[in-house]
Amino acid sequence: MSSPAIEIRGVxxxxxxxxRESGAPWWRRGWKDKVALHELDLTVEPGGVTGILxxxxxxxxxLIRILGTLLTPDAGTAKVFxxxxxxxxxxxxxxxxxxxxxxxxxxxxxxxxxxxxxxxxYGNTSRQxxxxxxxxxxLLGLSKDVVDQPMKQLSRGQQxxxxxxxxxxxxxxxxxxxxxxTGLDPRSKKEVQAVLDTLRxxxxxxxxxxxxxxxxxxxxxxxxxxLDGGHVLADxxxxxxxxxxxxxxxxxxxxxxxxxxxxxxxxxxxxL
Amino acid sequence: MIGVRGSEMSALFxxxxxxxxxxxxYWVWEVVWLFYSIVSVLSIGFLASGLSSLGxxxxxxxxxxxxxxxxxxxxxxxxxxxxxxxxAYAIAWERWEGTIEYTFMAPVRxxxxxxxxxxxxxxxxxxxxxxxxxxxxxIFDIDFSHADIAGALVVLAASMAPxxxxxxxxxxxxxLSPQKGxxxxxxxxxxxxxxxxxxxxxTVLPWPLxxxxxxxxxxxxLAGMRSSLLxxxxxxxxxxxxxxLLGMGxxxxxxxxxxxxxxxxxxxxxxxxxxxx
Numbered sequence: 316m317s318s319p320a321i322e323i324r325g326v327x328x329x330x331x332x333x334x335r336e337s338g339a340p341w342w343r344r345g346w347k348d349k350v351a352l353h354e355l356d357l358t359v360e361p362g363g364v365t366g367i368l369x370x371x372x373x374x375x376x377x378l379i380r381i382l383g384t385l386l387t388p389d390a391g392t393a394k395v396f397x398x399x400x401x402x403x404x405x406x407x408x409x410x411x412x413x414x415x416x417x418x419x420x421x422x423x424x425x426x427x428x429x430x431x432x433x434x435x436x437y438g439n440t441s442r443q444x445x446x447x448x449x450x451x452x453x454l455l456g457l458s459k460d461v462v463d464q465p466m467k468q469l470s471r472g473q474q475x476x477x478x479x480x481x482x483x484x485x486x487x488x489x490x491x492x493x494x495x496x497t498g499l500d501p502r503s504k505k506e507v508q509a510v511l512d513t514l515r516x517x518x519x520x521x522x523x524x525x526x527x528x529x530x531x532x533x534x535x536x537x538x539x540x541x542l543d544g545g546h547v548l549a550d551x552x553x554x555x556x557x558x559x560x561x562x563x564x565x566x567x568x569x570x571x572x573x574x575x576x577x578x579x580x581x582x583x584x585x586x587l
Numbered sequence: 588m589i590g591v592r593g594s595e596m597s598a599l600f601x602x603x604x605x606x607x608x609x610x611x612x613y614w615v616w617e618v619v620w621l622f623y624s625i626v627s628v629l630s631i632g633f634l635a636s637g638l639s640s641l642g643x644x645x646x647x648x649x650x651x652x653x654x655x656x657x658x659x660x661x662x663x664x665x666x667x668x669x670x671x672x673x674x675a676y677a678i679a680w681e682r683w684e685g686t687i688e689y690t691f692m693a694p695v696r697x698x699x700x701x702x703x704x705x706x707x708x709x710x711x712x713x714x715x716x717x718x719x720x721x722x723x724x725x726i727f728d729i730d731f732s733h734a735d736i737a738g739a740l741v742v743l744a745a746s747m748a749p750x751x752x753x754x755x756x757x758x759x760x761x762x763l764s765p766q767k768g769x770x771x772x773x774x775x776x777x778x779x780x781x782x783x784x785x786x787x788x789x790t791v792l793p794w795p796l797x798x799x800x801x802x803x804x805x806x807x808x809l810a811g812m813r814s815s816l817l818x819x820x821x822x823x824x825x826x827x828x829x830x831x832l833l834g835m836g837x838x839x840x841x842x843x844x845x846x847x848x849x850x851x852x853x854x855x856x857x858x859x860x861x862x863x864x
Contacts, residue, residue: 405696
């Protein structure tokens, strides 16, 4: 029997910060733990798109970073295709790639140079890469002219498409998407969503999509987890969740469960 | 499908190639740095030339030798500090660009990552220093007829080992402190300039600094290079120096990686990888 794509048992993560009590003198600062994820259990089988919904500070990015081996949990275990994210991190990284809210690139370099670099890190040669870069960017609706321009000259939407292309170039089994459409204009958002839809239809891949866009989650996700304050509030397909709460949309479900909207909670992300 | 070793080799050259792309895009900066390196070395050369008008040329004082002594120090310091800072800035650079999480998520061993950066730094540093050397030879009419170039190159090659170890140790600083790590790297570089005998023998230093100088691999690299370039010490003569440098490398490289591994684990525990401000 094959391993689950993601298997999380009792994972907890807190961040320690030095804080001053209101009104206390400047030199009196104490350490405080801010819990980003309470004991979390989650199993995701291979294939499909699982949405993690929640406002800023709900623990979405912390979860993504733990699975990407960028954070170590304080307690519990997290496995990707049977490999532990702490003790077998190198093996986990062979399975995983990530698209985050900020398209992190060397801004002076072109998409081509950035993608060759990414490709080499995943063991591909530049000869194999050029053809695939053109193919993927074409699929994303980006012209060949864009390939050799510095990233800083591309629009946010174009940069985000290149970020998605970069992640697909490395053929991950698990794609972690951390708010990939946040900050994009409606047209770019739709294009990115369409690309994700097309690409997942073309290949065997498990996608974990963090978002606070309920419409995006309803359109793209086979399964949805709602997180708030580091706790899982709900788990099911979008239709199941709506039916369970007698709600018309996922936004309504979230409001019923928390008494707030996703946009209302703009608290600083716990993951720094 | 290439194996793990092929994959690591691909990544090793990937890091070096990325640095090449970055330098190509920032070529104006590189022209400025090259100009600065040339000006620095020429200033040191003219400083030596000016010593005679300050009355320092009498008795047994050999102005020509002093000039060569200082120029070798300036040239080597330019090269060694470039390699050192390139490797030491491996992490800081990724923080500026915001790519650090992607690099740390890649299926690449840290030794491959850091060695890839060092590989580029060594090749680039040699190229830049060669240009500065040509300018210095043209301006000061440097005579290397008594020099043993092979001996000097052997010392230079051996000095890379401890230098890389030291640079990896310093590259940990931005991981430990995202806000102050870069400045601390400069402080380490400055201290090495002070105690490593770049422009003067260690004996002129107060004893605590002199002691620190004996612990610096650059001291042995500079002393070895000078003895080959000024006194013609052969590669065979340099064996003790080479042994010291390689011995320091054997200690410093594993120590550098051990400290880096500890710092990476700490950064992942405390969530320091993302913080860039």
